[in-house]
Amino acid sequence: MAVWQPEYELMPREQIREDQSKKLRWQVERMYKTVELFRKRMDEKGLKPEDISGVDDLCKLPFSYKQDLRDYYPYGLFAVPMSEIRRVHASSGTTGKQIVVGYTDNDLEMWADCFARMLIAVGADENDFVHVGYGLGLFTGGFGAHDGAVRIGATAIPISAGNTQRQIQTMIDFGSTVLCCTPSYAMYLGEVIEEMGVKDQLKLKAGIFGAEPWTEEMRAQIEEKLGLKAYDIYGLSEIMGPGVSYECEYQCGMHVCEDNFIPEIIDPDTGEVLPEGSQGELVFTTITKEGFPLIRYRTRDICSLNYEQCKCGRTHVRMNKPQGRTDDMLIIRGVNVFPSQIEEVLLNVGGNVTPNYQIIVDRENNTDTFQVNVEMSEALFAEGMKGIEKTTKLISEKLRSTLGIGPKVNLVNPKSIERSEGKAKRVIDKRKLK
Amino acid sequence: MFIKQLSVFVENKHGRLQAIIDKLSENGVNIRALSIADTTDFGILRMIADDNEKAKGVLADAGVISTSTDVIAVYIDDKTGGLAQVLKIVTDAGISIEYMYAFLGRKEGKALMVLKADNEPLAEKVLSENGIALANPDEL
Ligand SMILES: [Zn+2]
Numbered sequence A: 001m002a003v004w005q006p007e008y009e010l011m012p013r014e015q016i017r018e019d020q021s022k023k024l025r026w027q028v029e030r031m032y033k034t035v036e037l038f039r040k041r042m043d044e045k046g047l048k049p050e051d052i053s054g055v056d057d058l059c060k061l062p063f064s065y066k067q068d069l070r071d072y073y074p075y076g077l078f079a080v081p082m083s084e085i086r087r088v089h090a091s092s093g094t095t096g097k098q099i100v101v102g103y104t105d106n107d108l109e110m111w112a113d114c115f116a117r118m119l120i121a122v123g124a125d126e127n128d129f130v131h132v133g134y135g136l137g138l139f140t141g142g143f144g145a146h147d148g149a150v151r152i153g154a155t156a157i158p159i160s161a162g163n164t165q166r167q168i169q170t171m172i173d174f175g176s177t178v179l180c181c182t183p184s185y186a187m188y189l190g191e192v193i194e195e196m197g198v199k200d201q202l203k204l205k206a207g208i209f210g211a212e213p214w215t216e217e218m219r220a221q222i223e224e225k226l227g228l229k230a231y232d233i234y235g236l237s238e239i240m241g242p243g244v245s246y247e248c249e250y251q252c253g254m255h256v257c258e259d260n261f262i263p264e265i266i267d268p269d270t271g272e273v274l275p276e277g278s279q280g281e282l283v284f285t286t287i288t289k290e291g292f293p294l295i296r297y298r299t300r301d302i303c304s305l306n307y308e309q310c311k312c313g314r315t316h317v318r319m320n321k322p323q324g325r326t327d328d329m330l331i332i333r334g335v336n337v338f339p340s341q342i343e344e345v346l347l348n349v350g351g352n353v354t355p356n357y358q359i360i361v362d363r364e365n366n367t368d369t370f371q372v373n374v375e376m377s378e379a380l381f382a383e384g385m386k387g388i389e390k391t392t393k394l395i396s397e398k399l400r401s402t403l404g405i406g407p408k409v410n411l412v413n414p415k416s417i418e419r420s421e422g423k424a425k426r427v428i429d430k431r432k433l434k
Numbered sequence B: 001m002f003i004k005q006l007s008v009f010v011e012n013k014h015g016r017l018q019a020i021i022d023k024l025s026e027n028g029v030n031i032r033a034l035s036i037a038d039t040t041d042f043g044i045l046r047m048i049a050d051d052n053e054k055a056k057g058v059l060a061d062a063g064v065i066s067t068s069t070d071v072i073a074v075y076i077d078d079k080t081g082g083l084a085q086v087l088k089i090v091t092d093a094g095i096s097i098e099y100m101y102a103f104l105g106r107k108e109g110k111a112l113m114v115l116k117a118d119n120e121p122l123a124e125k126v127l128s129e130n131g132i133a134l135a136n137p138d139e140l
Helices: A013-034 A036-044 A055-060 A066-071 A105-121 A140-151 A164-174 A183-196 A216-226 A339-348 A384-403 B016-026 B052-061 B082-092 B120-129
Strands: A087-091 A099-103 A129-132 A155-157 A178-181 A206-209 A229-236 A241-247 A254-256 A261-266 A280-286 A297-303 A330-332 A335-337 A357-364 A367-375 A408-412 A427-429 B003-011 B031-038 B042-049 B066-077 B097-102 B110-117
Touching: A013 A036, A013 A055, A013 A280, A055 A261, A066 A099, A087 A140, A099 A105, A105 A140, A105 A229, A105 A241, A129 A140, A129 A164, A140 A155, A140 A178, A140 A241, A164 A183, A178 A183, A183 A206, A183 A216, A206 A216, A216 A229, A229 A254, A330 A357, A335 A339, A339 A357, A339 A384, A367 A384, A384 A408, A408 B003, B003 B016, B003 B052, B003 B110, B016 B031, B016 B042, B016 B052, B031 B097, B031 B110, B042 B052, B052 B066, B066 B082, B066 B120, B082 B097, B082 B110, B082 B120, B110 B120
Parallel strands: A129 A155, A129 A178, A178 A206, A206 A229, A357 A427, A367 A408
Antiparallel strands: A087 A099, A229 A241, A241 A254, A261 A280, A280 A297, A330 A335, A357 A367, B003 B042, B003 B066, B031 B042, B066 B110, B097 B110
């Protein structure tokens, strides 16, 4: 088993805590001096840097949010003079203004090492050809993978995104062995490779896919079509970019680079840290980053952490694939409900059921009401009263067993669910209006 | 002789039935018989219109789902035992009746009932053999 930085990756857990505590103290102290917003929030809580003696005090620190990056755009949250910033990256996200982040020389080194850990974990070395199919630009994906490949001494192929035919020809001609791109692009590459009938000319052995949600079914399809082993990588530009956490050869959760990032799982409503193993919102504190550090950054991703020692020997905690976003999560009668779970039930229930749905939550007599509207289809209506009743009963039962809470299933006219810009409005939470 | 019945999906929402009926009448569709069946989740409006195809088109334009079904319309003597006589013929033939409902008008001492059986051709056959009059589409 190859490990890139055994001194960190295999560090005993007690030592990890000590190391993190030391780095956290350093970070809090310097940020209090250099980042105005952080100082303001500490002062509001009546906290001084000396009140933070280690990881145990992490929960006292104020949170930071995506909105902060917009409010202090472009450089208001940077913690070093711009002369020390060597590179910036930006992301626009799906809504609103773009955000910008910056890296010092040390930050770029650290990032390259994090990505290098993953490359080594998936079996790459200096003899490999790393095909970087993420966009090389302001998006963190491309440069993250590129720098990681260079760091381990592999040959980087910075082809960037797009031009699928040329991507595939390059893979064949240059002998790409490790593919880095988004999972949806990997699926597409797989389809085109199948059409071209060139799978046997490829030398791919591993794929590193991230930057968007993907399922185990997609993993199986990608592995089959591209003839490689597909690994999941996690990252976000606010924290660093790809490589914040990554799957090792055992593919059983993503190891968080805990020598640089401390993860916490909190209740998104109360902000309380949840007991070990609970599912909740993932929060990160960057303890080594110089240019653009963040304390207790709310990722809005929902997942859980597993501190059990991994079979690979790495001691760093593993996070599971995020199950959804807090933006989408509803708490109904105390139960967490994600719209994606409802969509999945509707897709799997079979028959003539459409996955066009809308969730309506309200409050009556201090109790939440929960209704799922599903659009009727011609085919389902043609089944007649008994057929329709049987189907709605099946949907109700499946939703109850999946969610742990039973909604009232209501059939509505086709195309009656409100759509804006082609996207259906999936949730109407009337509780907020009161 | 079968006649065309339209089954219309009615959302479980206040005013939906009214909206459907209004839409049909605005477009000059005349409803000759109707019944509504509902569950807690949705309703089905069953109706015989003077112009089934037109009614279906009007509803489709309004985004309402409907399907056409063949049913039979039976003349029943408008006196005690008239309905019982028809039901006995059908039941004796081993046919189950899924639902029935009455036409709005009546005609010289006869009531007109819509009958949906699990085996419509057989129902038509046994009723005719027993001298029960069935309505033609153009009589409606
Ligand atoms: Zn592992």
